[in-house]
Structures are given as structure tokens and as C-alpha cells.
Amino acid sequence: MEEEVAMSKFRIGSLPTLYYIPDFVTHDDQIHLLNHINQAPLAKWKTLKNRRLQNWGGVVHEKGLLSQNLPPWLSNLTRRISETTGLFPSPINHVLINEYLPDQGIMPHQDGPAYFPVVAILSLGSPAVMDFTPHSKLKLSDKSNSQSQDTCAEASEMEAQEWVENHYPFSVLLMPRSLLIFKDEAYSDYLHGIKDSRVQQFHGAVNLNDLLERHGLDQLLNSEKEVIETNAGDTKTICRSNTRISLTCRLVLKVHKNLFKI
Numbered sequence: 001m002e003e004e005v006a007m008s009k010f011r012i013g014s015l016p017t018l019y020y021i022p023d024f025v026t027h028d029d030q031i032h033l034l035n036h037i038n039q040a041p042l043a044k045w046k047t048l049k050n051r052r053l054q055n056w057g058g059v060v061h062e063k064g065l066l067s068q069n070l071p072p073w074l075s076n077l078t079r080r081i082s083e084t085t086g087l088f089p090s091p092i093n094h095v096l097i098n099e100y101l102p103d104q105g106i107m108p109h110q111d112g113p114a115y116f117p118v119v120a121i122l123s124l125g126s127p128a129v130m131d132f133t134p135h136s137k138l139k140l141s142d143k144s145n146s147q148s149q150d151t152c153a154e155a156s157e158m159e160a161q162e163w164v165e166n167h168y169p170f171s172v173l174l175m176p177r178s179l180l181i182f183k184d185e186a187y188s189d190y191l192h193g194i195k196d197s198r199v200q201q202f203h204g205a206v207n208l209n210d211l212l213e214r215h216g217l218d219q220l221l222n223s224e225k226e227v228i229e230t231n232a233g234d235t236k237t238i239c240r241s242n243t244r245i246s247l248t249c250r251l252v253l254k255v256h257k258n259l260f261k262i
């Protein structure tokens with residue numbers, strides 16, 4: 001609970017479990033991290049259809065993590081994330097590094113069941129807009145399965161309707177060097193994804209007011225040349241011109257020591 005109080009100043013939007021920490025790492029830290037990521041052997045990259053990724057900490061299976069120690073340049077970062085947020089019950093042991101070219105993104109998805117339901121994502125390079133979409137299908141079928149046939153059908157339908165009415169899609173503007181954290185409801189009731197387009201709109205982003213309060217629009221526009229305002233302030237877009245690198249830091253509670261080198 002104490003940690004949630006410490007984190008409360010970083011809460012964004014209407015969900016109690018979504019946090020955004022601007023400038024979590026310095027410009028020098030960003031260069032240092034990017035150097036390590038870019039110096040990794042080519043074989044460390046796994047190329048998917050619409051992005052490349054590096055997997056650190058071991059292999060995640062349904063039954064847990066076949067763990068490998070994180071290198072110090074990553075464990076220094078994950079230790080800081082744990083200490084600052086106080087939201088991880090034991091040290092973060094897995095980091096996925098995603099690389100996106102300006103027209104690449106990630107499909108709406110929910111993170112796998114092997115992870116403890118808290119995720120911290122550090123953004124580096126180009127900004128991006130992350131969209132959160134209520135996960136209604138699963139939620140509704142969960143509810144209808146758990147109710148006993150006819151007697152509860154009506155109550156269940158009302159509950160489902162209420163659930164839909166209380167869950168809205170929203171987006172978050174992920175600026176370079178920021179840390180996004182989401183857990184519990186934001187983790188389980190929403191899919192998250194990034195559109196695979198170079199131009200992304202962010203005028204409805206739930207952290208926009210915080211960013212504007214902190215930087216002012218002029219500074220935001222000037223500091224990141226990819227952030228653009230058009231139409232007399234109505235439409236705000238980013239136009240990604242560089243690579244974005246994200247570090248998704250998570251915890252797998254069930255760990256098997258990996259005896260084999262991978």
C-alpha cells in the first residue's frame with residue numbers, strides 16, 4: 001500500500017493501476033542502454049514479421065522461466081524500477097527488448113499468464129502511442145460461464161452490460177525515456193497495442209495533460225521534433241521518423257534454473 005502512495009503522483013487516466021513516469025532515465029542513460037542493445041550479437045535478435053526483439057533473462061514457458069541472469073546493464077535498470085515503483089514482490093527477472101521501425105507496431109494483445117501481472121515498459125528513441133482496448137469478449141464469456149444457466153442469466157447480462165459501460169478504450173503517449181507501468185485491472189481487462197503506422201494521433205491520450213503541465217506544448221513540440229500540432233491545436237500527432245526501442249520488464253514467479261546454455 002505504501003508503494004501505491006509513492007506511485008500515486010504518477011497515476012494517469014481513470015484506472016487506479018496505470019502509471020506514467022516521464023524522464024525516468026537521463027539522455028546519457030538512454031545512450032548507454034542503446035549502445036548495449038546495439039552491441040548485442042546479431043544472433044541475439046529474433047526477427048518477427050513486423051519487429052525485431054531480444055529476449056533477456058531466459059526462456060518463458062507456460063510452466064515458468066528457464067532463467068538466465070540478466071547482465072548488469074539491465075539488472076541496474078530493473079533494480080531501479082523495482083525500488084522506485086515498489087510494485088514487484090521480488091526482483092524483475094525478464095526483459096524483452098522490442099525494436100520498431102517507424103511503420104511498425106505491435107498487435108493488440110494481453111501479456112502471457114506466466115508473468116506476474118505488473119509490467120514496466122521503458123521507451124527509447126521515437127515516441128509512440130499505445131492503445132488500450134477493453135477485453136470484453138473474454139470478460140463476458142468468463143461471466144456467462146461462471147453463472148448457472150437461466151436463473152442468473154439476466155443478472156449476468158446486466159453485469160456484463162455494466163462492465164462494458166465502465167470500460168473505455170484509451171491511449172497513452174509514450175515519450176522517449178519514459179516508464180509506463182500497468183497492473184491488475186489495466187493488465188487483465190485491456191488489450192494493449194501500437195498501430196503499425198508512421199503517423200499516430202494522440203490528442204485523446206490520458207497523459208496529455210500531465211505532459212503539457214510539465215513541459216508546455218511549445219517545449220513538447222520543440223524537444224521532440226516528431227511531435228506535431230496541426231489544425232489550430234485540435235489534432236495532435238506524432239510522426240515517427242526514427243527507430244523506437246522498448247524494454248518490457250516483468251517478473252516470472254516460477255523459476256527453473258537453466259542448466260543448459262542457450
Ligand SMILES: O=C(O)CCC(=O)C(=O)O
Nearest residue numbers: 096098106111121246248
Ligand atoms: O513496445 C512496447 O511498448 C510494448 C511491448 C509489449 O507490449 C510487450 O512486449 O508485450
Ligand SMILES: [Fe+2]
Nearest residue numbers: 109110111192
Ligand atoms: Fe505486451
